[in-house]
Amino acid sequence: MIQFNEVYKRYAGQQEALSGLSFHLEKGEMAFLTGHSGAGKSTLLKLIALIERSSHGQVIVNNQNLGRLPKWKIPYYRRKIGLVFQDHNLLHDRTVFDNVALPLIIAGENHREIGRRVRAALDKVGLLGKERSQPLALSGGEQQRVGIARAVVNRPPVLLADEPTGNLDPLLSEEIMGLFEQFNQVGVTVFIASHDQELIGRLPYRRITLKNGRLASD
Amino acid sequence: MALMNVDNYLLRHAQVALASLGDLWRQPLASLMTVLVIGIALALPASLYVLQKNVEQLSGQWQQASRISLFLKADVKDGRGQQIAEQLKSWPDIKKVAFQSSAQSLQEFRDLSGLGEVLDSLPKNPLPAVIIIEPVATATANQAHTDLLNRLEKLPEVDLAQLDMQWLQRLQKLNETGQRGIAVLAAMLSLSVLLVIGNTIRLAILNRKTEIKVIKLVGGTNAFVRRPFLYTGFWYGLIGGIIAWLTVLIALLIISGPVNQLAALYESQFSLHWLSGTLFIALPLCGLLLGVLGAWLAVGRHLSAIEPS
Numbered sequence: 001m002i003q004f005n006e007v008y009k010r011y012a013g014q015q016e017a018l019s020g021l022s023f024h025l026e027k028g029e030m031a032f033l034t035g036h037s038g039a040g041k042s043t044l045l046k047l048i049a050l051i052e053r054s055s056h057g058q059v060i061v062n063n064q065n066l067g068r069l070p071k072w073k074i075p076y077y078r079r080k081i082g083l084v085f086q087d088h089n090l091l092h093d094r095t096v097f098d099n100v101a102l103p104l105i106i107a108g109e110n111h112r113e114i115g116r117r118v119r120a121a122l123d124k125v126g127l128l129g130k131e132r133s134q135p136l137a138l139s140g141g142e143q144q145r146v147g148i149a150r151a152v153v154n155r156p157p158v159l160l161a162d163e164p165t166g167n168l169d170p171l172l173s174e175e176i177m178g179l180f181e182q183f184n185q186v187g188v189t190v191f192i193a194s195h196d197q198e199l200i201g202r203l204p205y206r207r208i209t210l211k212n213g214r215l216a217s218d
Numbered sequence: 219m220a221l222m223n224v225d226n227y228l229l230r231h232a233q234v235a236l237a238s239l240g241d242l243w244r245q246p247l248a249s250l251m252t253v254l255v256i257g258i259a260l261a262l263p264a265s266l267y268v269l270q271k272n273v274e275q276l277s278g279q280w281q282q283a284s285r286i287s288l289f290l291k292a293d294v295k296d297g298r299g300q301q302i303a304e305q306l307k308s309w310p311d312i313k314k315v316a317f318q319s320s321a322q323s324l325q326e327f328r329d330l331s332g333l334g335e336v337l338d339s340l341p342k343n344p345l346p347a348v349i350i351i352e353p354v355a356t357a358t359a360n361q362a363h364t365d366l367l368n369r370l371e372k373l374p375e376v377d378l379a380q381l382d383m384q385w386l387q388r389l390q391k392l393n394e395t396g397q398r399g400i401a402v403l404a405a406m407l408s409l410s411v412l413l414v415i416g417n418t419i420r421l422a423i424l425n426r427k428t429e430i431k432v433i434k435l436v437g438g439t440n441a442f443v444r445r446p447f448l449y450t451g452f453w454y455g456l457i458g459g460i461i462a463w464l465t466v467l468i469a470l471l472i473i474s475g476p477v478n479q480l481a482a483l484y485e486s487q488f489s490l491h492w493l494s495g496t497l498f499i500a501l502p503l504c505g506l507l508l509g510v511l512g513a514w515l516a517v518g519r520h521l522s523a524i525e526p527s
Binding site for chain 2: 078
């Protein structure tokens, strides 16, 4: 599902963020990406989400070589990738419902379908009663769950998360991880960047560790 | 299914259009300032255009009344003068001919000037006989009159053919200059409308930077991001255009009273042309075109700079 072949990434005027990285994530797999800050975790996820492009080497997602994807096709590609961020990236001037509905509105879904799917996604993350709330009225854990609902609402085959539990206490973090496991169980490929070794250690999933932009262990 | 997508697409457009109108409504003061600036900028050239059209109409009326005076040579007898006048009546581009002998000319001058005694003291009548010609009115009056004048001047008995129209030509040239000036002014003010809208949209884009980034992250195309801003420009332009129209009408309402009184004093058939119908179409249309164009330029310039990182 996600395949890196000898991938290099160098930002202008800086040393290499990723060098010679190769790995393969199977369809339906769940894996963690770990390493110290600055090891290249975020860069790796950005390459998958096409926020950045690799300087060298191939990134293949869902049988698509991202190096060959023209710029105008990027939005359509991103609709098949669910993204979860540490700081949620919610829009504070809209209700929870409207935040979750955004990817469906963008994709041009009809009104009834949007309502149905948004409620299903909110139900999944346990926030069905909060659809009319403003994001800022919710707790950090709840906001993160809104972010997850938004990431999965158009049923992407791949779910990427960058430090999704970074700001949460251990109990809430475990709840969030539980959600990711549920999505993985229905066939979604889940790839989570996290430096929370304790949390990851308790979970039985593959771990890809980066060190200075290189693969340290897999 | 395809049909449903089109429906969704149109529905989406209607929603965005309404939402951007709602956004303007939620910031009434800022929006009002912007549409007023646009309105006034459009009203200025439009008012001048109405003024210029009215002057044109007025000079058109006067053009009908132009005359040619044919001064005959001093040695041409009155009988010969009468003859020429009769011949000229058959020319197709001449409507009316009147002969005035040198004696009649003298009498007329005496009556008008009140210099009777001075004239009596002159040894002989210094005034020539005149044939006064009213040309047929045509659409290209100016050219036709000049042609006629040239032919009349070639008659052997004619000393001088004069078209009493030089001042009319000057007025016409003045009018043309005015027309050109208005066009230049309109272009400059249109540019300023473009800049006002562009700048307003630029600020709106900067205000919604986070939103734009998030939309791009969840798969929003550039067209999707652009759309609300284009509609914002659309509304600014349209409402500005309507304000411009109202401004012109109010300005005309204010000056119409004195203008009509003035026309009455001159016993003129002149009545103020409001051009309200033309302007009602033209001003909002110009406004919304400038609005969308200004927004398009601003969005094109600033949107590509906002990418998720």
